[in-house]
Amino acid sequence: MEIKKYIAEFIGTMVLVILGCGTAMLVGCDAEDGCGYILTAFAFGMSIVCMAYSIGNISGCHINPAVSLGVLLNGGMSVKDFVGYVVAQCLGALAGAGILAAIFILGNVPDMTGGFGTNGLTGVNDSAIAGLIVEVVLTFIFVTAILGVTSSKFSHGSFAGLVIGFTLFGVHILGIGLTGTSVNPARSFGPAIVAACTGDMAALGSLWVFIVGPLVGAALAAVVYKALEK
Numbered sequence: 001m002e003i004k005k006y007i008a009e010f011i012g013t014m015v016l017v018i019l020g021c022g023t024a025m026l027v028g029c030d031a032e033d034g035c036g037y038i039l040t041a042f043a044f045g046m047s048i049v050c051m052a053y054s055i056g057n058i059s060g061c062h063i064n065p066a067v068s069l070g071v072l073l074n075g076g077m078s079v080k081d082f083v084g085y086v087v088a089q090c091l092g093a094l095a096g097a098g099i100l101a102a103i104f105i106l107g108n109v110p111d112m113t114g115g116f117g118t119n120g121l122t123g124v125n126d127s128a129i130a131g132l133i134v135e136v137v138l139t140f141i142f143v144t145a146i147l148g149v150t151s152s153k154f155s156h157g158s159f160a161g162l163v164i165g166f167t168l169f170g171v172h173i174l175g176i177g178l179t180g181t182s183v184n185p186a187r188s189f190g191p192a193i194v195a196a197c198t199g200d201m202a203a204l205g206s207l208w209v210f211i212v213g214p215l216v217g218a219a220l221a222a223v224v225y226k227a228l229e230k
Contacts, residue, residue, distance in 0.1 A: 009063055011055060013064070016047045017191065023040050037173065038173070045168045052164060100194075115203055135213025136216050139182075184214060185215065
């Protein structure tokens with residue numbers, strides 16, 4: 001049943017935001033403290049590993065509209081499922097960010113990111129073009145890895161979740177200092193909306209970069225991978 005897949009995507013995206021953005025909020029991502037970089041990158045990567053081996057058999061564990069777009073363009077899902085997945089992912093991201101807001105506000109815990117783990121352009125000196133390039137390239141790498149490791153033509157067995165998780169870990173190591181690393185429109189959407197609801201409107205101005213960039217990167221990955229796989 002489709003509803004089970006959508007619920008799985010909701011839960012998976014919620015967990016990704018809670019663990020990934022929550023870690024960023026707690027430890028910060030200051031360039032002078034590499035530990036915060038690594039912990040945040042690892043949290044996002046391990047979130048994917050955790051969900052891949054728990055909901056992967058139900059929905060495929062996309063938990064990312066860009067991944068779903070790549071799978072759609074690669075012929076791996078219907079348009080109806082794509083729409084259902086994206087809606088579930090965005091709602092899951094909102095729920096995850098809302099849970100973080102409740103924990104950090106009610107517990108009076110300092111948010112070291114200053115915006116619920118939202119993405120931004122400060123690392124590229126507020127250049128939207130540079131931010132787009134970062135997100136397109138990193139998402140291209142991430143989605144290409146996913147399409148390759150999940151291809152029916154090549155069996156990677158039980159290692160697929162690990163490969164995907166460590167790829168996300170890798171792209172975060174570079175991207176955190178530049179854009180905070182989105183590669184996932186839902187992951188950017190949820191925290192930005194919740195931050196705006198608490199009075200911080202800053203993230204909304206650049207939100208489009210973290211929606212357009214990952215979707216373009218995913219589309220390019222699907223086109224390139226399909227051409228290479230033939």
